[in-house]
Amino acid sequence: MSRSKLLLVAMALLSAMVLRADPIDRIEPPCWWVGMNTDLQLMIHGKNIAGSKVSVDATVKGLSIGKVTSTDNPDYLFVEVKIGNRLAPGTYAFNLVTTDGRQIDFNYDLEKRREGSAKRASFGPADAVYLLMPDRFANGDKKNDSSKDAVEKADPKNLGGRHGGDIQGIIDHLDDIVSLGATAIWPTPLTFDNEKSYSYHGYACADYYRIDPRYGTNDLYRTMVEKAHNKGLKVIMDMVPNHCGTAHWWMQDLPSKNWINYPENLNRGGEKLRRTNAAMSTHNDPHAAEVDKESCVKGWFDTTMPDMNLADPLVRQYLVQMAVWWVEWADLDGLRVDTFPYSDKKGIAAWTKAIRDEYKNLNIVGEVWFGDVASCSYWEGHRQNDGYNSHLPSVMDFPLMFATLSALTQEGTSWEPSLLRIYNSLALDWLYDDPSDILVFLGNHDTPRLAHELGGDPGKMKMAYALLATMRGVPQLYYGDEYGLTSADGTVGHSQERVDMPWGEFTREQIVLRKYVSELFTWRKNSKAVAEGDFIHFRPDSRNVYVYFRTVKNQGVMVILNGGEEVYAVDWNHFSEITVKFAQKGKNVITGERVRVDEPYIVPAGTAAILEFN
Helix, strand or coil: CCHHHHHHHHHHHHHHHHHCCCCEEEEECCCEECCCCCCEEEEEEECCCCCCEEEECCCCCCEEEEEEECCCCCCEEEEEEEECCCCCCEEEEEEEECCCCCEEEEEEEEECCCCCHHHCCCCCCCCCEEEECHHHHCCCCHHHCCCCCCCCCECCCCCCCECCCCHHHHHHCHHHHHHHCCCEEEECCCEECCCCCCCCCCCCCCEEEEECCCCCCHHHHHHHHHHHHHCCCEEEEEECCCECCCCCHHHHCCCCCCCEECHHHHHCCHHHCCECCCCHHHHCCCCCCHHHHHHHHHCECECCECEECCCCHHHHHHHHHHHHHHHHHHCCCEEEECCHHHCCHHHHHHHHHHHHHHCCCCEEEECCCCCCHHHHHCCCCCCCCCCCCCCCCEEECHHHHHHHHHHHHCCCCCCCCCCHHHHHHHCCHHHCCCHHHCEEECCCCCCCCHHHHCCCCHHHHHHHHHHHHHCCCEEEEECCHHHCCCCCCCCCCHHHHCCCCCCCCCCHHHHHHHHHHHHHHHHHCCCHHHHHCEEEEECCCCCCEEEEEEEECCEEEEEEEECCCCCEECCHHHHHHHHCCCCCEEEECCCCCEEECCCCCEECCCEEEEEEEC
């Protein structure tokens, strides 16, 4: 062969190598499963791949390509993959042919689902949820306090900095959580947050499919879930479909101009930034102006939190798959959704419905920060009078939190005693479709510490926990509140409220409070009346005593909150409509003291009593 022919052959081989060079740098979701109800839409990112033709091996039965969508960005391709129920799990070959003739091959894993995955159980009224912030909870591996992949490094002395808590720290303290009486854990977001500062909270996601390297790895997260399950703990994942972070990998090359709302914010700052007006009531306000609605839904939650456009079908499907992927891959028991009403209302409802279509029993609780029951209940899943259905089975009961804290800290009158605020809040439960599934709490990572709100009063703390453990709904405790933890300087603010858990450094008074909480919630785990029972309450009178019952069949729990200044002698006749339904003998669940409904029973001022009758 002549030199010129050899040169031509070499050039042809080189050209072929170039044409088959793989420009794909990311495919999401990372894998999928056979037998899912959720459609699979691959988001493929690579150089100039828009308009590509996509194919799979035609001899493989049950696997085919559906709609292929290109956007205004030539570096993205969205590919619908159709998976037959009889397709065997395995690794399958895909082929892309770009508009300029390049051949791109890639493999994709379709795995086998866990047995019974679609019907997985979730958390509910029989559970007690323990909320923790991973960075502040426990440092189990000091080697990952900082990471070469993350911009912000560890700085424990900085209140708003990274302190080193991680997944291993959670694993190391699972027994402590179990001994408290909790049955589920809710860590704030563990996915990668790569902002330059103030990244510890995790709510500005930089990669929806990656655990933050300062917390550990994806595999360690899955190990944590498995270990939690082995100890009888369920795991709830905190998700943020409303916004991501400015450090998200796609911010340098957005999938489309419609991917986020107000993309021009990326080049703005200060007063020019179009932020949300936080006017969540505009969703159900029949008089709301369109400009106010748009500002709530499309405005950025913060300067580092671009607003996701859930009205766009591609964005919504991406976020649906993200949620389903984590539930399936990590074997999760439920979801908590951040800033639920800040999203496009139809888009977030479709997102929720799609997840529930995949997992019909999966509980999803939405953060719906309203002080009144009417506004809060609008977002619970039943159809409203305007036709809206969020498909959300649970919301966070902010109205009851505000009412309880006010009742325990602010004076009332003889006509309207302070504990009547709790009664009046619960009297509006008819607005909820299922108040037994509402998340009940007295503090979380966005509110002042319970001990701060109650002035560190041990009596009020115990009253608050007595209510939390016996109230209708799903109780949630915030890490450290069981010890009466508060900020070092007594001030409030996110950094002060999210203090490090001082393991091994608790005072005697803190240990005493923790023992009370532990006894209460450990008892609760075995109380059918609290987990499943009806809720009946009696209106507080001028003595400022609130009494309510939880009853199921022949079991009953009587809760007495004495917010007055005098001892309270129980008037058994006043409650006979309830007490006649179960045995006349009972006991105080904390002290073990025996109780009879035909004998005097005294509740000291500023204390609570929980009496159990079987």
